[in-house]
Amino acid sequence: MHRPITVDDLRSGGRLARLGSRCLLFPQIDSTNGYLLSRSAELEDGTIAFAELQTAGRGRLGRRWLAPRGSSILLSVLLRERRDSPLVARDTGAPLASLAAAVAACEAIESCCRCSPMLRWPNDVVVGGRKLGGVLAESTPLGSHGDMRALVIGIGINCLQHAGHFDASLAESATSLEIECSHAVDRAALTGALVVRLDERLASSQVACDALQAWRQRCDDVGRGVTLDHDGHRYTGTVVEIDDHGDLVVELLNGGRRCFASATTARSW
Numbered sequence: 393m394h395r396p397i398t399v400d401d402l403r404s405g406g407r408l409a410r411l412g413s414r415c416l417l418f419p420q421i422d423s424t425n426g427y428l429l430s431r432s433a434e435l436e437d438g439t440i441a442f443a444e445l446q447t448a449g450r451g452r453l454g455r456r457w458l459a460p461r462g463s464s465i466l467l468s469v470l471l472r473e474r475r476d477s478p479l480v481a482r483d484t485g486a487p488l489a490s491l492a493a494a495v496a497a498c499e500a501i502e503s504c505c506r507c508s509p510m511l512r513w514p515n516d517v518v519v520g521g522r523k524l525g526g527v528l529a530e531s532t533p534l535g536s537h538g539d540m541r542a543l544v545i546g547i548g549i550n551c552l553q554h555a556g557h558f559d560a561s562l563a564e565s566a567t568s569l570e571i572e573c574s575h576a577v578d579r580a581a582l583t584g585a586l587v588v589r590l591d592e593r594l595a596s597s598q599v600a601c602d603a604l605q606a607w608r609q610r611c612d613d614v615g616r617g618v619t620l621d622h623d624g625h626r627y628t629g630t631v632v633e634i635d636d637h638g639d640l641v642v643e644l645l646n647g648g649r650r651c652f653a654s655a656t657t658a659r660s661w
């Protein structure tokens with residue numbers, strides 16, 4: 393039996409610069425991202441929300457994020473950012489914030505588990521080619537002046553699931569730390585480590601540049617084939633690079649080069 397995560401677990405990784413001004417724990421909620429977004433006007437910068445179960449967990453592009461009660465890390469943080477901050481630049485999907493959070497997730501996993509996750513554009517944390525976790529960043533205007541935005545960054549990490557816990561459609565593509573690691577997974581320790589790494593990555597004054605550099609080092613997409621759905625069309629080609637905005641640059645099979653933004657692009661597994 394695994395115990396629920398506590399506020400002490402969230403703070404157990406060490407000193408925090410920005411995150412943890414308030415820590416909210418939910419035995420059950422619709423979505424931690426949804427909760428923070430809908431209350432962003434009254435909640436403080438740095439608020440963390442953690443859930444044991446989400447009844448309407450959100451994934452990218454309107455997909456669902458499913459996890460049995462107590463099996464996972466289901467955590468979101470709220471940041472109040474100026475509209476011109478690199479973290480909320482470009483679109484509501486905040487691509488650079490997503491990349492920074494995905495890097496933090498890899499670093500936390502590596503520090504607690506004998507396992508080295510990689511990144512798969514745009515925000516998948518993968519082990520052995522299977523998805524272990526993902527990031528969903530969402531943002532909305534704050535107040536009436538429009539110069540501030542609420543940025544909510546949500547992270548899901550599959551910790552304790554066994555193969556049978558995954559939906560049949562994910563049987564080939566999803567995994568968990570329990571499946572991948574040869575030792576017992578300490579979900580509480582990993583949660584503390586994740587909060588610290590996220591705090592470090594998001595507090596960095598060079599956040600955009602640092603996150604991109606670290607992200608590229610952990611991504612082996614370059615040179616590989618990829619199939620993407622964008623704007624009602626399917627594109628196939630070879631990944632050339634992840635550019636400075638976090639977009640995927642692809643050499644298309646039928647000629648030409650094209651950039652794809654994560655907010656509007658679905659990738660076939």
Ligand code: BTN
Pocket residue numbers: 422423424425426446448449450451452455457465466467468515516525526527528546547548549
């Ligand atoms: C994806 O890979 O599609 C992103 C998954 C993000 C899931 C997390 S779980 C915590 C937070 N709350 C949500 O509703 N979604 C994110």
